[in-house]
Amino acid sequence: MKWEKILIRYGELSTKGKNRKSFITHLKNNIKFSFIDLPNIKMTAERDRMFLTSTDDLEIQELIKSLPKIFGIQSFSPVAACTQQLEDIERTAIKIIESLDHQDKTFRVTVKRTDKRYPLDTYELQRTIANHVLRQFPSLIVQMKKPEIDLRIEVLSDAVYMMAEVIPGAGGMPLGSNGRSLLMLSGGIDSPVAGYMLLKRGVRLDAIHFHSPPFTSERSKEKVMDLANQLSHFGATVRLHVIPFTEIQQSIQSQIPENVSMTTTRRMMMKIADLVREEIGALGIVTGESLGQVASQTLESLTAINAVTTTPVFRPLISFDKLEIIDIAQKIGTYETSILPYEDCCTIFTSSCPKTKPKLEKVEYYESFKDFDELIKEAVEKRETYSFPTKKKNEFESLL
Template sequence: MNYVFIVRYGEIFIKGKNKRLFENRLIGNIKKALHRKEIPYKMKTMRGRIFVEGESLEILDILQNTPGIVSVSAGKKCNTDIEEIGKTALELFSLLDKKPESFKVETKRVDKSYPMTSIDISKRVAEFVLKNGIGIAVDVHNPKLKIGIELRKEGAYVFCITKKGIGGLPVGVSGKVVTMLSGGIDSPVASFLMQKRGCEIFPVYFHGFPFTSDMVKEKIIKLTEKLTRFQPEITLSIVNFTPVLKELKKKSPDKLIIILMRRFMVRVAEKLTEKYNCKAIVTGDNLGQVASQTLDNLQCITDASNNLILRPLLGFDKQEIISIARRIDTYNISIEPYEDCCSLFVPKFPEIYGKLNEVREAEQPFDIDDLVNKSIELTEVLKIGGKNG
């Protein structure tokens, strides 16, 4: 069956004179996602809608996971004859997992020259469907299935499956950001939320072998692959953080080791923002969740970088974060039992209310520039996604 997928977007409509820029970015992102999966398609745009034609229902999943799309419907195109519209509606019932108990027909008459009103069209199509023996009732108030019709000059678009999209903005319209990606639950969710707000993400992972297992590295790659559902191509930087960790283990006061570690991480991330022309650093910090994420300690960590540091999860509770992680399919990977270096280096009695002057003083024994530059030099860069990726 040759399907038509009707793409709708919301926030893009309020962008005024810049609207076309956002539409073009969304269209480009859809094309990249379909090209990656080698799915044949045709595409056209008309008055606030994007229409994608193709034979694969996988297109529906790709579109509903493309940031910037509010909803997408799967259906078929036919001529504007009432009987043809009714026959097309019956064909689409084969897409349903189970027979619904009731239905309703809703018509949007974009072509106002059509000789029937939207209500009349809906009534006539419903009558046709009922007469052809599907054995379910009409319920205009609380239907279990809605048959949608968009009537346009070039034909009628009929659909009975509509999926909610991610919404937000197309990836790329808000610039680029470096996201600090650990193996936990929070940082992949923070990365996704920035994608949803139109940012192209450049994840960085701080690898500390032999302090951390190489299995964590594989875990990070799998998490990044999940994030390519929303951004088809991602550049992942895997930083060899072992030289920094060795120095921290020798020279850092025990209670400050996590704060100093995070300060080194944001310095390395700052170097990567320069490399990739990014505008900010993104972390998965969640206020008060762990000792390093108190306001005092976040202030100490922020002090280490001149860059804007964004923390999209700051006000979320853990269940909200887990709910998003399940939605984007990163949760089961995140809970795999391989810990990152932050988890392994947590002291018995960490500093909760770090003082900036003490933290700066604790850094005096370190050759900061040399350690940061070594980390950058030893960084492995992986391209995740792309065609067949």
């Protein structure tokens, strides 16, 4: 089936008021960025919908394949075009139904006659096309409310546009419409899912990872780079900041009692993340913590960790159980990478009996015997930064 264009429906964007234009502009820029390698695509934005057109059928197919990953799109439909000749409309209707899974499906025809000069009125055209389709596909079942196949026909003065398939989009808000935050990306299952959920709300992400060679390998760093690259497939650049963390971890092990060493480790990570966040102009820090999942994620532990910063810390998975998180990881394609058996810095010095209810005043007392500030500053200065995906520069990159 040759499609003429793609109709995009905004969904949540349609509820916006005077700032709607700003959200639509973000969506347009994100689509341009995602499809920069498709030169023939043209875009027309209206109040409640957007059209993408291309003269290249392969480009249309690539749009159909990749648009479900673009946040801010509720759904979209491939659109076919034909002349106003009734025979042409009937022929196109048959081709569209043939392209779908139509066996024993419920069906209706919906007509919008923008060109009032068209000789058939709305109901006449509706009945004529429905009868023609039902003769060709007798297994279809007519159902006027919420059918599985809704063949939509819009009659304009210069052409007739037709569609039937409604493909779900990613939903959410366009990337960039809600600022930037810094994701603490460990390499496990949870943190990429947390990043995905913030991306879905329109938040652009940088990511930060703590690397402790020789205790953590290059393969573990490559794994995190792969995860950052996978997150970038949802429509925007993701910068990854890799922090050299070995010296800090060794200092923690030598200075801090073993049962609260994980709490101090997380506090040092949060301090470093806050410095990087300030430097890059991000407004929040994102973690993959889920309440009670491990010792460092109890309310008491999170309170002690949060005490080192006044920056908003977003924990989108806080009430999720592990199976729910795994389901999302599998859906977004990060699960198989996350379960690769490479160590991270949070597992190499794990205490056998960590405190689940650490006292903040005691943790601060133990930390007072070591000046971590210089080590933290040095780690931030020596970080490595990577950018994903590795695309050629383009005129829209400054907008992202």
